[in-house]
Amino acid sequence: MKISKTQIKTLGELLGEPLALGIPLKRLTSYRIGGPADAVAFPRNSKTLSSVLLFVKQEGIRHFLLGNGTNVLFDDEGFRGLIIAPIRMKQFSVDKDSSGAALLTAQAGIPLSVVVWRACKLGLHGMEPLWGIPGSVGGSVACNAGSGGSSLGDIVSKLTVLDTNGKEIELEKGTFSYGYRFCDLPLKSVVLQASFQLSPLNPDEIMKQLQHFRNTRRLSQPRGFPSCGCVFKNSSNGLAAGELIEKLGFKGVTEGGAQVSNVHANFIINRNMAKARDVLALIEKIAEAAYNKAGITFELEIKVVRSGE
Ligand SMILES: Cc1cc2nc3c(=O)[nH]c(=O)nc-3n(C[C@H](O)[C@H](O)[C@H](O)COP(=O)(O)OP(=O)(O)OC[C@H]3O[C@@H](n4cnc5c(N)ncnc54)[C@H](O)[C@@H]3O)c2cc1C
Structure with missing residues (x-):
């Protein structure tokens, strides 16, 4: 069902800015593929994201949550409904304790690579294998992105999510499960922010590891053409x-x-x-x-x- 003019107007009011109409989804995805979306919302904070989620639920508007679009293949015909892309929500904080360990909290819209780089520059160890994954924090948590034998689920200590009513919920480690490229969030909830528990390490050692993972990625993945990363999951019986x-x-x-x-x-x-x-x-x-x-x-x-x- 098409999103109506009245709904577009109300959503614009909730966001505090007009929706983007008819944007080709190829512009919002790493694949550079996808026809026009009826409408795209770029909420800038949790309050507007929450009110948009509540409105689409109440109105029964078809919607899809989009991060950096690095794991999505959209149709050539685009998307009928609303794309909600919280990629402008980019707050970031670090809370260090006396031992040097730190809880690093990042909002959904920050590119994961930025978080990894900042952690490494702060002498915090634990994210190095994730360097080069091009997703946002929200999308990467939702997919439990990983590389080099580790995944985000291993270092997430707390998630703040919004349920379908736009209500904020805190999920401590252990209250949600994750596995190979999936995170079992409560039904349809949206990742608002994630906190990662990281430990201190000699900065030279961190940079050495970063270099190692960077080289491995450069040698093993195609460069120069748009893609979406790995298309299929590895099956459990042997060959990748x-x-x-x-x-x-x-x-x-x-x-x-x-x-x-x-x-x-x-x-x-x-x-x-x-x-x-x-x-x-x-x-x-x-x-x-x-x-x-x-x-x-x-x-x-x-x-x-x-x-x-
Ligand atoms: C060149 C290249 C290399 C890659 N290498 C790797 C790799 O090494 N390891 C790996 O795991 N992946 C890899 N990927 C895939 C991709 O980068 C990851 O899956 C990434 O984590 C997806 O994040 P995103 O923000 O792009 O999500 P999107 O592609 O935008 O969305 C992916 C899914 O997450 C959902 N989602 C998005 N944001 C949220 C949110 N805030 N809350 C809840 N759900 C949300 C979407 O609805 C969708 O179902 C690679 C991709 C490319 C193009």
């Missing part, structure tokens, strides 16, 4: 998804403007103005081959968001 896709002979295979990366076969890159349908066609072919030839049912790591038309 990328290795299996490579074995199945998909490296370099193209469909329209999309191509299975020659560097890392679990990346499908936007090589030349790819459409969502190109990427989806490759996904389908790979999933079918993995099932038919290796008996593996691949699960998507990226989120495919349909237009709702």
Whole structure:
């Protein structure tokens, strides 16, 4: 259902600024793919985000929460409804104790890479493997983003979320579960901010680790073309998804403007103005081959968001 003019006006009043109308979603995603969204809200603080969430619930407005858009594939037809993107919520604080350990709190909209860099510069250890993950804090917590054997869930000590009524709830570590690329937040709640428990370490040692993870990422991931990171989750029985896709002979295979990366076969890159349908066609072919030839049912790591038309 289309969002009405009256709803657009009210949402603008709640936000204190007009909604952005008809923005191509390719501008808000790392894939550079996606048609126009009916409307996009960029709340600047928890109060406006809360009132927008309550309004969309009351009015039954179709909506989708977007962070940095680095794990989402939108339709070529765009999105009917409201995109809520709290990427302007960027407060950050550090609370150190006498031992040098610190609780670092970041709002949902800050890029994770900024938080990792600041932590490292402050001599705080624990986030180095996450360097280079291009998501926002909110999206990265929601996906339990990770790398180099560690994930955000391991260092999150507290989350502040908003429920679907826009009510703020604090979740202490242990009251929510997380696993490989998922975080089991209470139904549909929105991450407002996350606190990470970090320990002090010699700054030279931190920089050495950062360099190591940076080099590993640079050597193992394709550069120079838009992508969404790994498309499929690794399955639990042995081979990493990328290795299996490579074995199945998909490296370099193209469909329209999309191509299975020659560097890392679990990346499908936007090589030349790819459409969502190109990427989806490759996904389908790979999933079918993995099932038919290796008996593996691949699960998507990226989120495919349909237009709702
Ligand atoms: C080049 C490249 C490399 C990557 N490398 C890695 C990697 O090493 N490890 C890894 O794990 N991922 C990796 N990714 C994928 C991606 O960066 C992560 O999944 C990231 O954490 C997603 O964050 P985001 O803000 O972009 O979320 P989005 O893509 O905007 O959204 C992802 C999901 O989170 C939800 N979401 C967004 N914000 C919130 C919020 N505030 N509260 C609740 N839910 C929310 C969305 O609704 C959606 O379901 C990579 C991506 C790229 C393009």
